[in-house]
Amino acid sequence: MRIDKFLKVSRIIKRRTVSNEVCAAGRVSINGRVAKPSAEVVAGDRIDIVFGNGVTSIRVLSVQESIRKNDAADMYEILPTGGME
Numbered sequence: 001m002r003i004d005k006f007l008k009v010s011r012i013i014k015r016r017t018v019s020n021e022v023c024a025a026g027r028v029s030i031n032g033r034v035a036k037p038s039a040e041v042v043a044g045d046r047i048d049i050v051f052g053n054g055v056t057s058i059r060v061l062s063v064q065e066s067i068r069k070n071d072a073a074d075m076y077e078i079l080p081t082g083g084m085e
Helices: 003-009 016-024 069-075
Strands: 028-030 046-051 054-060 076-078
Touching: 003 016, 003 028, 003 069
Parallel strands: none
Antiparallel strands: 028 046, 046 054, 054 076
16 A cells, blocks of 8 residues: 555545655655655554654554544554664
């Protein structure tokens, strides 16, 4: 699945156009590499997103085309801050 779509489906970012813009601005990386909006995401990937002055790191647990709002958080886990693993 594309990173921009994953961010929207998992509800990390509420709108796909916003997630596309965030990726295009170079504020998203997958496994340490800056990701374009079309970059593919698979289970096990680490995604780092720059929000303001902070970085949010998540690990992809599952990739699904559609999911209920209540179950969206099951697609990822938030990792503790403090550098790359």
